[in-house]
Amino acid sequence: MSNLQRKATSVTKTASPKRFVFLLLERFTMLSFAGAIEPLRIANRVSGQELYRWVLAGEGEFVACSNGASFKLDIGLDEIERDDIVLVCGGIDVQRASTKGVLNWLRREARRGVTVGGLCTGAYTVAKAGLLDGKKATIHWENQDGFLEEFEQVKLTKSVFVMDGNRWSTAGGTSSIDLMLKVIAADQGEDLANTVADQLIYSSIRTDQDSQRLSIPTRIGVRHPKLSQVIQMMEGNIEDPMSPADLAEEVGMSTRQLERLFRRYLNRSPKRYYMELRLQKARNLLMQTDMSVINVALACGFASPSHFSKCYRSHYNTTPYRERGTQGLTPGAIAGRLSI
Numbered sequence: 263m264s265n266l267q268r269k270a271t272s273v274t275k276t277a278s279p280k281r282f283v284f285l286l287l288e289r290f291t292m293l294s295f296a297g298a299i300e301p302l303r304i305a306n307r308v309s310g311q312e313l314y315r316w317v318l319a320g321e322g323e324f325v326a327c328s329n330g331a332s333f334k335l336d337i338g339l340d341e342i343e344r345d346d347i348v349l350v351c352g353g354i355d356v357q358r359a360s361t362k363g364v365l366n367w368l369r370r371e372a373r374r375g376v377t378v379g380g381l382c383t384g385a386y387t388v389a390k391a392g393l394l395d396g397k398k399a400t401i402h403w404e405n406q407d408g409f410l411e412e413f414e415q416v417k418l419t420k421s422v423f424v425m426d427g428n429r430w431s432t433a434g435g436t437s438s439i440d441l442m443l444k445v446i447a448a449d450q451g452e453d454l455a456n457t458v459a460d461q462l463i464y465s466s467i468r469t470d471q472d473s474q475r476l477s478i479p480t481r482i483g484v485r486h487p488k489l490s491q492v493i494q495m496m497e498g499n500i501e502d503p504m505s506p507a508d509l510a511e512e513v514g515m516s517t518r519q520l521e522r523l524f525r526r527y528l529n530r531s532p533k534r535y536y537m538e539l540r541l542q543k544a545r546n547l548l549m550q551t552d553m554s555v556i557n558v559a560l561a562c563g564f565a566s567p568s569h570f571s572k573c574y575r576s577h578y579n580t581t582p583y584r585e586r587g588t589q590g591l592t593p594g595a596i597a598g599r600l601s602i
Contacts, residue, residue, distance in 0.1 A: 280449065282316040283348045285368075286325045286333060287359035287387065290351040294382040295327070297438030298349060304458045305446050313450060319348075321363055328353045339367040347377045349430070350384035360387040368393060379430030381438050388431065389413045398426040402434035407543050408550025411561070422468045440468045484527045488513045492520065496536050500543050503563040506532050541577050544570070548586050555582045 282302065284295065302314040317336040318325075326332045342348070348371060352359065368391040372378050380388040385401040386409060388394055395415040400423060410418055423432040423441040432441050439462065447455035459467055484490075492509050504512075509532065510520040524532045544562040547553055556567050559582075564570035574582050 279312045279315045281343065281346050282314065283319050283337075283342055283346050284316060285348055285350045285364070285384075286318055286320045286327070286335065287350065287352050287356065287364070287384065288325055289328045289354040289359065290325070290384075291353035291382045291434060292327045292329055292331060293436070294353075294384075294432065294434050294438045295351045297436050298351075298381055298442050301439060301442040301446060301458050301462065304461045305450070305454060308457050308461065309450070309454060321361065339363055341374075342371060342376065344375050348379065350378070350380045350387050352380060352382050352384035352387055354383075356383040356386045357390075360390050365391045375428070377428040377430065379432070379441075381432050382434035385409070385431040388429070389416050394429055394431070397429045398424050399429070399431040400424045400433050401431065404546065405550060407546040411547065411551050411553060421470050422472045423470055425470060436464075437468070439464055440472075443467055444469070486523070486527060488515065489523055489527055492523075492532070493535075496539055500540055501561055501563055503536060503540065537573060538577065540564070541574060544574065544582070545578065545585065548582055555586070558582065 282298075284299065286295070299316060302316060305313055318333055319337045319339065319342075320335045321339065322335065324332050324334055348368070350368070364387065368378060368388065372391070372393050378388055378393055380386070380399075380401075382402055383405055385394070385399050386405065389399065389409070389412075394413065396417070398417045398419055400419050400421045401409050403420065406418060406420070409416070421433070422437045423444070424430065425441070425444070430441065432438050439459075443455045443459055443464075446458060455467075459465075491513050495504060495509060495512060506520060507517050510517045513520075515523075520532055524530060524535060528535055530538075540562045544558050544564075547558045547561060548555070551558075553561070555570075559567050559570035562570070564573070571581055571583075574580075574585070578585065
């Protein structure tokens with residue numbers, strides 16, 4: 263037995279196990295759920311104690327996740343203990359899964375002082391219940407545009423996970439692991455958390471200070487400081503686009519030099535790259551919110567709806583109106599469809 267494993271087995275004996283209530287929404291993401299529950303199981307095993315317990319809650323007797331696997335629920339939307347921690351597991355079509363019964367249950371338990379968190383798009387459900395107003399939170403990067411438009415009172419971050427008092431949220435994917443390792447470390451010490459991470463072969467534990475997306479150089483496959491700086495400015499100025507001349511001036515080069523830089527590394531003009539960023543945000547808003555096409559156009563820097571429609575059709579081979587109607591979904595039932 264290694265020193266780390268030996269230390270992990272000498273955790274403080276708790277009076278009673280901490281219990282997590284996993285609220286499974288229809289079509290939740292299995293990866294986020296597994297990333298939260300497995301560290302708890304492993305913590306119990308390596309410590310030789312029942313430090314944590316968990317139950318699966320939801321509406322009905324069974325719930326299916328986004329990959330089609332079905333889970334039998336332990337409890338319905340019943341009253342739970344004040345010391346329990348509720349983690350809402352979201353995924354695809356989270357708006358539709360955020361039923362009135364679910365929202366009312368979350369509000370009731372929150373009034374009783376229960377800690378409530380959202381995994382992946384589960385943060386949408388927690389915000390919809392009004393439990394993130396004035397709080398810091400995070401959600402999967404693909405859902406951030408729609409979330410920002412709908413929940414203006416929430417302080418949305420791009421962090422891997424956020425713990426703001428008794429309101430938690432994760433960005434999805436493997437970020438649940440980071441959150442639970444943080445919980446285990448706070449409860450039982452770093453040694454146990456590190457042993458659990460080692461068991462998971464999780465060699466790079468992230469904190470709430472880490473960003474969920476890859477850096478710009480990694481995403482575009484190019485390490486050029488000025489190019490990264492220009493793209494960062496583009497991403498930060500979607501509603502009021504900057505001109506190529508202003509972008510070039512900000513990084514200390516001529517417009518012609520900027521043009522050559524983009525052509526060389528990205529095989530497109532700065533104007534074209536900027537347009538693609540704006541259209542991608544527009545597509546996210548169309549598919550994740552109920553915003554009108556005109557308001558989407560304005561939010562993405564298009565002064566004219568007709569110009570927006572023309573650019574959108576040229577890039578996506580469909581109109582914004584048809585995009586919203588794809589897969590037979592109504593605008594009110596599409597939030598979170600782009601989730602992992």
